[in-house]
Amino acid sequence: MTILIPAYEPDTRLLTLIEKIKAACNFKIVVVDDGSGEAYRGIFKAVQGYGCTVLTHETNQGKGRALKTGFQYVKETGKSEGVVCADSDGQHLPQDILKIAQRIEELKGYIVLGCRHFTGNVPLRSRFGNSVTRMVYTLATGHRIYDTQTGLRGYSSDMLDWLCEVPGERFEYEMNILLDADKEGYSFSQVDINTVYHENHSSHFRTFVDSAKVYIPLLKFSASSLVSGILDFSLLMIFQYLQLSLLLSVISARACSSAFNYSVNRSFVFAKGNQSYNSQNSLPKYFSLVLIIMALNYELIRFINLRLAIPVFYAKVLTEFILFLLSYVVQKTFVFKHKQWQSSIKRCVLLSSPTLRE
Incomplete structure (x- = not known):
């Protein structure tokens, strides 16, 4: 098992974390210095002194790139075990890191998430931000993940190629992993961990820029349905103005908007890389x-x-609100789904095991 820690301008909490991990297990530890600079050379020399591998970026490239550098290193060194990613600021306890590692050994094809429950002295901003992201993520994907912003995550070795290809260089990278996992046939296992909060004035999360990057991928999932809904709504009003019957108005508006929605979803929203879905598979399911x-x-x-x-007018607004989530979840989990057969088996395993939650 490898513990991967991305670090940018760390303090002594990184050394304390490594000491505790070393005392608890003999896992290999890889630390990525993401361009911290000369002032932090002493910290990273001390990290090497503990027997850890230190990979160095000459300039700051972002957390996503640091994680990819670590994943690439693990892949190239031929490690067959999984990887546990932890933050360098001391907010992840060694016993929780070990819990994630144990779960990785038990499961294959699952991303293991260490989920905090934000109890105790946690700033309102942190609680609110995670609540909003959790709600938007659930609406966009149909999956319920309690802590979408956790930095304590575990991945099995078979995911390394994919992890190196997921887009994103900074904080948005970890959200992109959650968004792309289902398309690759990976499921989630959530493990409760302790909530440890330090008043961290050296946080490198840029509130507006990085928040935008985190939410933009979510908006990509929702934009197609939103635009289609607006088109459907506008056409319904036009057809009603032309005094068509309500039934004919609904049918005509939905036929036009659904053709648009299918085209965008197939080619952009759910497409894998530059390849869109085969219409022979998805078209009948979509129009059903x-x-x-x-x-x-x-x-x-x-x-x-x-x-x-x-x-x-208001009846239409209320109806669209009710049906939006249903429509999107069915598209995500049935109409446009990669590796559907394997994922169905995984969902059966989840349902049969009370210790696993999707």
Whole structure:
């Protein structure tokens, strides 16, 4: 097992962490100096003195690039064990790192996440930021991950090639891993860990720039559905203005918007690399979903409009809100899914084991 620690301008907490890990196990430790500079040479020499491997970037390239450098090194040195990634600021306890390592040995094809529950003296900003990211991630992917921003993660050795290819150079890289994992057929196992917070004035997370990079990939997942919804909504209003029946208006609007949505989802949202999905596989499933959603759309609008006496405009808004998540989750997990057969087996394992949560 390899412990991978990306570090930029670390302090003595990195040395304390390494001391405790060394006292608890004999895992190999790889530390990536992400361009910390001459002032921090002493820290990294001390790290080497503990028998750790230190990989050095001449300039700061970001956490994502530092992790990729570490993954590439583990891959090239022929290690067949898994990799546990931990932060250098002392917020991950050695016993929690060992819990992640143990789970990696038990599972293959799973990303193991150390999930904090933010109890105790944790700043409101940290609680709020994780809550928002968790909610948006769930809406975008249909998966429930309690701590999407955790830096304590474990990966089995078969993931190394993929981890080196996931886009992102800074903090957005770890979110991209969560977003791309399902397309690769990987599932998640979540392990409860302690919440350790230090008043860290040296944090290198750039609030606005890095937050934007974290959320932009999520918006990519949601943008297609949002634009399609706007198109569907606009066409419905136009057809109603032209005095078409409600049923014909709903059918016509949904037919146009769904054709647009399918094209964008197939070629952009769910595409793997530069390759879009085979339409022979996805097209029948997608338009079967369209028919189901269309029927629900009509019935819900009709119920809200006639039974609750709410105008069509507001009935449409409420209906789209209700059906948005259903539509997206089905597309993500059924219509546009890589390695569907393997993933189905993994989900069965998750359901049968009370210790694993997706």
